Structure formats: C-alpha cells, structure tokens
Amino acid sequence: MLLPDDAPPQGYYTHVLGQAYPTEISVTTDLSALEATTSNELKWVEHTVAGGETLSTIFDQMDLGYSNLLNMLASDENAKFLEHNLRPNKTLLFGLDKDGQLAQLKYDGKMLGGSKYQSDDVITITRTGRSTYTSNIDRPEYEYTVNFYEGTVVEGGMFFLGAGYAAGLNKSQLDEISDKAFAWDIDFAKDIQIGDSFRVLVQEKWSDGEFKGLGEVLAIEFDNYGTTLTAIKAENGGFYDEKGRAMQKAFLRAPLDFRRVSSNFNPRRLHPVTGQVRPHRGTDYVAPVGTDIWSVGSGIVYKSAYNQYNGNYVFIRHNDTYVTKYLHLSKRLVSQGDRVEQGDVIGRLGGTGRVTGPHLHYEFVVNGVHQNPRTVDLPKAISLEDEDLTNYLKLAKERVAQLQAFDKLHEDEDNSGSLVNSALPM
Numbered sequence: 001m002l003l004p005d006d007a008p009p010q011g012y013y014t015h016v017l018g019q020a021y022p023t024e025i026s027v028t029t030d031l032s033a034l035e036a037t038t039s040n041e042l043k044w045v046e047h048t049v050a051g052g053e054t055l056s057t058i059f060d061q062m063d064l065g066y067s068n069l070l071n072m073l074a075s076d077e078n079a080k081f082l083e084h085n086l087r088p089n090k091t092l093l094f095g096l097d098k099d100g101q102l103a104q105l106k107y108d109g110k111m112l113g114g115s116k117y118q119s120d121d122v123i124t125i126t127r128t129g130r131s132t133y134t135s136n137i138d139r140p141e142y143e144y145t146v147n148f149y150e151g152t153v154v155e156g157g158m159f160f161l162g163a164g165y166a167a168g169l170n171k172s173q174l175d176e177i178s179d180k181a182f183a184w185d186i187d188f189a190k191d192i193q194i195g196d197s198f199r200v201l202v203q204e205k206w207s208d209g210e211f212k213g214l215g216e217v218l219a220i221e222f223d224n225y226g227t228t229l230t231a232i233k234a235e236n237g238g239f240y241d242e243k244g245r246a247m248q249k250a251f252l253r254a255p256l257d258f259r260r261v262s263s264n265f266n267p268r269r270l271h272p273v274t275g276q277v278r279p280h281r282g283t284d285y286v287a288p289v290g291t292d293i294w295s296v297g298s299g300i301v302y303k304s305a306y307n308q309y310n311g312n313y314v315f316i317r318h319n320d321t322y323v324t325k326y327l328h329l330s331k332r333l334v335s336q337g338d339r340v341e342q343g344d345v346i347g348r349l350g351g352t353g354r355v356t357g358p359h360l361h362y363e364f365v366v367n368g369v370h371q372n373p374r375t376v377d378l379p380k381a382i383s384l385e386d387e388d389l390t391n392y393l394k395l396a397k398e399r400v401a402q403l404q405a406f407d408k409l410h411e412d413e414d415n416s417g418s419l420v421n422s423a424l425p426m
Helices: 031-040 055-061 066-075 077-085 157-166 171-181 386-409
Strands: 043-048 091-096 102-108 122-127 133-138 143-152 197-207 210-224 227-233 260-263 266-270 277-280 283-286 292-294 299-307 311-317 322-332 345-349 360-366 369-371 419-425
Touching: 055 066, 066 077, 066 102, 066 133, 077 122, 077 133, 143 157, 143 386, 157 171, 171 197, 171 210, 197 386, 210 386, 227 386, 299 322, 311 345
Parallel strands: none
Antiparallel strands: 043 091, 091 102, 102 122, 122 133, 143 197, 143 419, 197 210, 210 227, 260 283, 266 277, 283 360, 292 345, 299 311, 311 322, 322 345, 322 360, 360 369
C-alpha cells in the first residue's frame, strides 16, 4: 500500500480516533402502519359463548385447530385466565387472516371480572409466530371520585338485586357485594329478608368532566337479619372486615348462582315422592337445568357416580372434618380423585334420580354429622398481618368515616334506593 507524499490539509479529518459518534440510520419500514394494515386485513368473527362451551369446543366449531389453542395457552397468561374464567353470554372477537387462521383474539374485562381486569379493559391476544402468542391490555385512563349509594330490600329472596338496581348500582357492583364480599357469610338465595338494607361506597369514573360510569366497590355496610356486616376493599383487591380479617373463608355459603330455594334443611320433612317422613339433610336449590354448580371449597373428589336415588352426584372431601355433597346433577364434570378449588364448576344442575323436578340437593357434613349449610359456623377468616394490617386499618378507618358521613348527611331524607350527588375525591 502506497502512502501519499504530502500530509492532508488541516481539518481534513473530522473524527478523532477512539471516540464514538452517532450514526443516523434511515428506517424504511413503518411498523405501526404495517400493524394497522395487517389488522385491517383481518376478517373479524364474533362468537357469543353458550352454556357449557369451552375454548376447546369454540376452537373446534370454528375449525381453528386444537394445536393452535394449546400453543396460545402455553405462551400467554391472559389466554390461560380466559380459559379458566369463560362464562356464557359473553362475546369473543376472532380476527382471522386471509388463510382463515387465528391472528388475534379480543375480549373485554367485563366478561371475566375479578381483580385481574377492570370492566373497561380490552384484552388482545396476538399470534407472533408459528406457535407463539402474546397479549396486551388496553385500559382507559379515568379520574375517580367516591360516591354513596344506599338501598332497602322491599321484596324477599333475590329481590336484593332489584334493590341494588333501584339504588343505581349495576351488575358489576352487585356481583362484588354478593360474590366477593359476602358470599361466605350470606346465602343470597335464603338469607335476604324484606327490610334488609345496604350502604355502599363506589368509585365513579370521570373523563374530561364527563361521568363515564361506576367503578369498583370500596366499602359496604349490609344490615341482614338485624346484624350489620362491614366489608372494605384492601389494596390487594380482597375484602376484609374492620379488624383486617378476610371476608373470604374456606367455604362458600351457596354452591351456585341462585334463582330460588325450594326446600330448607328439615330433619322431619315429608318426602315429596314416597310420602314418608324422611330427614332432609340439606338445601334444595331450584334453577334452570344446566346451571353451573360450584365446589364450595377446595378438596378432593372422593365420589363421582350415578345411582337411582341420587342421580348423578359428586361428593367432595375438603379435609378430615368437612365433606360436601351435590345430588341430581344433569352432568358431572369431575372424576373421582380430582383436585378442585373453591368456585370450580363440578357439574350442571339437573333432575336425575328420585326427584319431582330439576334442582340441586346440597349437603354439608361436619365430622360425619349433617349440618344446616345455611347456618353452620364456617372456619375462621384469615387476618392481615404486620405492615399490611397497619396500612389496612388506616384505610378501613377512612372508609368507615366516609360511610358514616354520607349516612349522617342524608339520615333525614327519604333517599332509599337513590343516588346521592355529593361525590368526594378518591
């Protein structure tokens, strides 16, 4: 290699040896535009979930391939959550590519509930490779205030729902009250009486000065049978009483989303088929055939079978002390030896065996003795501890003070079942 005879003029070299300099790179691919184009090219198919359907049966109906479902469940946590929390009458949106293959799956948070999602969330699961999927949650931004709602039950049974709707609450808040705050203390099929009342603190959502709907329930006082129960939502999303003891216990009071109860615990009941006096050691729940039946607690299925008297039945041993029994099912969804968790669907309501009509017969057995499942003492709640308890007690004091302040403000007004327009900041 030959070097020039003369040195270059001063300033010829603009960079210093050993120093890094930024280099501009021209990006010719607009990824957002590409994604938008891809999304626009999808064919969207809406599917309403029917009773008894699972993601597996839905994928089969739509000819999307069982292997694709397995890949989606293996690679994405939101897909797993959807599989285990799918409910009837909810809507799924399937985005199909030009070959009819699944590219995206969309659904909203209100179809699942729970602490994982908010009702306005939109969850999108996207195929990212031949066998991989990922998801994202789109969550609108709101400003929140706290408002006060109150109501009184003017008709018994499930008319708690009517009182709740009259108070201005919607299904989401009523589900929190009946399924998450008091499901372990109140059987809403049996324990609601005319004159029962409730006072509730609820988030209100606002955006640009406009009311956008109700949010989470923050605190509840429920007067039932003359006893006041208080539940307050902690920062972890769970409900606790004023002392920090979890409202959630080892067993639910009821094994289904009730419609009505046909027969109570009665040791000298006249049998409707034989006409003989026979003990009725449980509670009968009448609901539409096919209604989901839940395990009231975690345990092991030690019997899942059929006979001419019980029809299809499931017995669950929760520990050495507690056994629960579920009779006359139209379908059993668990087998002997299966492990179940509280709230798992173990069967569907039916009319098999010796019965006069479709219903669930439910029994609660303690140390071999049948107990009234509606009144039996359930295992104690778990308490918060240490710093969590300290923080919670401070929050609980604030929430109770807010409830009392709102209540006092309107104690002379006949506002039962109406919205109080005096929201406070969060």
